Amino acid sequence: MPGEDQSGVKTRKEPVTGPVTQKMVPWRSLPLGDKLAFTAAVLLPPRFTPERVRYDRRYRTLDKYRFIVGFLILPLVFYAVFVISPFFQAIYYSFTDWAGGATANFVGGDNYVKMWNDEKFWDSLRSSLLLLVVVPLITLALGIFLAYMITAGGRHRRGEAISGVFGSSFYKVVYFFPQVLSIALIAVVWQQVYSSRSGLLNGALGAVGLDGLEQRWLGGDYKLALFSTMAVIAWSFVGFYVVLFSAAMGAIPKDIYEAALLDGAGRTTTFFRVTLPLIWDTVRTGWIYMGIQALDAFAVVLIMVPKHALKVTPVYLYERFREGQFGYATAIGVVLLALSMVFTLVVMRIGRRDRIEY
Amino acid sequence: MATATPTAGTGPVKEGSAGSARGPARKPGRTFRPRTLVLTAVAWLLAALFLAPYLEMIVTALRPADELRDRTYLPDKLDWANFVDVWRESSLGDNLQVTLLVAGGSTILVLLVSLPAAYYTARMRFKGRKWFLLLVLVTQMFQPTALLVGLYREFYQLDMLNSVWTLILTNAAFNLAFAVWILTAYIGSIPQELEEAAMVDGTSRFGAMIKVTLPLALPGVVTAVIFTFISAWNEFVMGLTLSTEPESQPLTVGINNFIGAYTVQWNYLFAASVVAIVPVIILFAFIERHVVSGLTAGSVK
Numbered sequence: 001m002p003g004e005d006q007s008g009v010k011t012r013k014e015p016v017t018g019p020v021t022q023k024m025v026p027w028r029s030l031p032l033g034d035k036l037a038f039t040a041a042v043l044l045p046p047r048f049t050p051e052r053v054r055y056d057r058r059y060r061t062l063d064k065y066r067f068i069v070g071f072l073i074l075p076l077v078f079y080a081v082f083v084i085s086p087f088f089q090a091i092y093y094s095f096t097d098w099a100g101g102a103t104a105n106f107v108g109g110d111n112y113v114k115m116w117n118d119e120k121f122w123d124s125l126r127s128s129l130l131l132l133v134v135v136p137l138i139t140l141a142l143g144i145f146l147a148y149m150i151t152a153g154g155r156h157r158r159g160e161a162i163s164g165v166f167g168s169s170f171y172k173v174v175y176f177f178p179q180v181l182s183i184a185l186i187a188v189v190w191q192q193v194y195s196s197r198s199g200l201l202n203g204a205l206g207a208v209g210l211d212g213l214e215q216r217w218l219g220g221d222y223k224l225a226l227f228s229t230m231a232v233i234a235w236s237f238v239g240f241y242v243v244l245f246s247a248a249m250g251a252i253p254k255d256i257y258e259a260a261l262l263d264g265a266g267r268t269t270t271f272f273r274v275t276l277p278l279i280w281d282t283v284r285t286g287w288i289y290m291g292i293q294a295l296d297a298f299a300v301v302l303i304m305v306p307k308h309a310l311k312v313t314p315v316y317l318y319e320r321f322r323e324g325q326f327g328y329a330t331a332i333g334v335v336l337l338a339l340s341m342v343f344t345l346v347v348m349r350i351g352r353r354d355r356i357e358y
Numbered sequence: 359m360a361t362a363t364p365t366a367g368t369g370p371v372k373e374g375s376a377g378s379a380r381g382p383a384r385k386p387g388r389t390f391r392p393r394t395l396v397l398t399a400v401a402w403l404l405a406a407l408f409l410a411p412y413l414e415m416i417v418t419a420l421r422p423a424d425e426l427r428d429r430t431y432l433p434d435k436l437d438w439a440n441f442v443d444v445w446r447e448s449s450l451g452d453n454l455q456v457t458l459l460v461a462g463g464s465t466i467l468v469l470l471v472s473l474p475a476a477y478y479t480a481r482m483r484f485k486g487r488k489w490f491l492l493l494v495l496v497t498q499m500f501q502p503t504a505l506l507v508g509l510y511r512e513f514y515q516l517d518m519l520n521s522v523w524t525l526i527l528t529n530a531a532f533n534l535a536f537a538v539w540i541l542t543a544y545i546g547s548i549p550q551e552l553e554e555a556a557m558v559d560g561t562s563r564f565g566a567m568i569k570v571t572l573p574l575a576l577p578g579v580v581t582a583v584i585f586t587f588i589s590a591w592n593e594f595v596m597g598l599t600l601s602t603e604p605e606s607q608p609l610t611v612g613i614n615n616f617i618g619a620y621t622v623q624w625n626y627l628f629a630a631s632v633v634a635i636v637p638v639i640i641l642f643a644f645i646e647r648h649v650v651s652g653l654t655a656g657s658v659k
Contacts, residue, residue, distance in 0.1 A: 070474065071474035071475055071477065071478035072474075072475055072478060072479075072490065074470075074471045074474075074475070075471050075472065075475045075534055075538060078471060078530065078531045078534055079493065079497055079531070079534070081512075081531070082509070082512075082527060082528055082531030082532070083497045083500060083505070083531055083532075084497075085508070085512065086505040086508025086509045086511075086512060087500065087505060087508060088508075089507075089508035089511055089512065090504065090505060090507060090508040093507065093508070093511065098511075100514075146404075149397070149401070170405075171401065171405060173646060174405050174408050174409060175408060177408075177642070178408070180588050180592075180638050180639075180642045181592065181635060181638065182591070182592030182593075182594060182610045182634065183592070183594060184592070184594040184610040184611070184613065184614060185592075185610065185613065185631050185634060185635065186411075188613065188614065188617070188627060188628075188631060189411045189412075189414060189415050189628075189631070190411060191617075192414060192415075192418060192624060192628070193410070193411055193414055200410060200411070200414045235408070239408075288499075292499055292501065295501070296501040296502075296503050296504075298501075298503045298595060299594045299595065303614055303617070314501070314503040314504075317503065317504075317506070318503070318506070318599075321506065321507055321510070321599070326507050326510075326511070329506075329507050330507040330508065333503070333504035333505070333506065333507060333508075334504070336501065336503070336504045337500065337501070337504045340499065340501065340504075344499070
């Protein structure tokens with residue numbers, strides 16, 4: 001510390017790398033050359049910095065912060081400009097009547113009042129909430145089942161307590177693949193599959209002789225369109241969870257399974273008593289992620305489902321945006337964000353269990 | 359399972375004399391039980407269900423225009439001309455160029471920004487480290503749709519709508535979190551002692567990072583790069599809202615322009631889709647093996 005006599009005391013924190021600085025010269029009385037060297041040291045690699053400066057304690061502090069600034073400032077700026085700032089702008093503009101022009105008048109809670117009285121908004125929200133609740137359940141259940149089949153569904157061979165099915169990596173790739181496709185393309189392809197005239201689904205039903213089951217999958221009934229949409233979202237995300245959960249299941253030590261087998265536990269018991277509790281943390285994370293994805297079923301519904309059959313809140317938001325009702329659209333966006341946060345908190349709360357270490 | 363015990367028992371004893379005596383039935387567990395059959399059938403059926411849409415896409419892409427309404431599943435003849443026509447008659451070339459620029463540009467940007475940040479976060483215990491990682495996680499949860507108007511407003515003020523840079527920057531920003539998260543986990547798993555050894559030998563910290571840590575973290579870097587590229591390649595919402603002119607839209611948006619109000623040019627639509635998917639398939643083949651480790655590094659921890 002400035003003013004303190006350090007001649008006798010060796011500082012223990014800093015390893016001695018050169019001649020110990022006898023006394024810190026206060027910044028103001030440093031010669032101009034050193035001041036310049038300090039300033040330059042911010043950008044220069046150490047080998048160009050004079051030793052006199054390098055052995056100064058202030059240089060070490062500078063070195064430390066130089067790393068922080070150089071390494072973290074860019075991502076932070078990125079977040080600030082493209083994620084945090086739009087977020088706060090959205091909140092601000094949801095209280096204005098901005099319609100794309102230069103002016104945005106503050107209108108208080110008008111947009112929210114309008115939303116409260118907007119029948120169509122509530123209709124879209126009902127669909128979105130159904131997606132939010134149902135889709136994660138379907139997708140995760142299917143994902144867990146398939147992952148369990150892949151990691152533990154095989155015959156017991158060579159004395160192993162568990163073993164995967166034959167060709168497990170093939171199944172993983174097949175299930176995972178929709179995950180690397182654009183959701184826009186997925187919607188396009190499924191629109192054709194569901195197509196009532198030339199679609200694959202009706203064609204297949206007709207070919208097996210189940211003509212009676214042929215449907216107008218997307219364009220007709222609301223429930224059917226909702227169900228078809230759920231199926232597509234589940235189809236596109238289930239592979240992600242198969243891979244995720246089978247990785248989590250693979251991390252469970254084999255001896256736990258062996259112990260369960262010795263105790264006479266069958267596959268079902270093993271699953272509910274051993275596997276599921278041990279991967280619960282991963283399941284909960286996946287549940288949150290899937291819920292948010294389902295709430296935001298934007299591209300699938302926008303591209304695939306005809307407008308009259310089904311509308312979800314993000315699509316409703318987008319339509320208001322296209323009409324130039326920017327203030328109203330942001331207000332809907334804020335509600336969506338709030339919903340996903342509430343959902344996250346609820347899942348965190350009801351999904352809480354004692355953490356099991358292994 | 360009661361039936362499992364005998365088969366598991368025969369396993370270790372096989373080979374040698376016992377094998378010949380028991381003849382062809384010796385392979386453990388090769389007995390076909392009904393349950394196995396049913397499960398195998400279900401597995402195949404599911405796999406077929408998962409694969410069928412791709413087949414549909416390829417078949418339609420090759421279907422001649424006059425057979426589009428037919429109920430027959432396979433077309434009488436394959437029509438490769440769809441690919442040529444779609445190229446000539448639409449803005450697909452421009453869209454492809456935009457997508458290439460956006461995916462490439464944002465991948466480079468993400469790498470340049472996330473690598474130092476991940477290195478620092480993995481190596482240093484600094485104040486606010488937890489907050490930084492939490493911020494990274496939380497921002498990943500924001501739906502782009504909800505931020506859409508805010509982003510539109512930003513780029514509207516900057517007069518950057520319809521610019522390729524807009525899409526590069528937004529894609530980079532939205533993929534940064536995942537890259538930082540994966541790379542932090544990867545770099546954190548490389549022992550710091552290796553770097554320290556190099557530094558004792560006279561390398562600078564920066565040199566140690568470049569020459570020691572980076573080569574070891576290469577699988578993680580490759581995974582992060584390809585994930586970012588694929589996700590920027592596939593991005594739809596930003597492309598739809600931040601660029602309004604057909605020539606400045608990415609492929610995913612351009613493809614949807616084939617869906618008109620009354621008619622859909624299915625054969626063109628799917629020919630274009632095949633063009634959009636092929637690079638993704640190739641890239642995915644490269645990282646398929648790293649997918650698991652990448653995902654677990656990112657989310658299980």
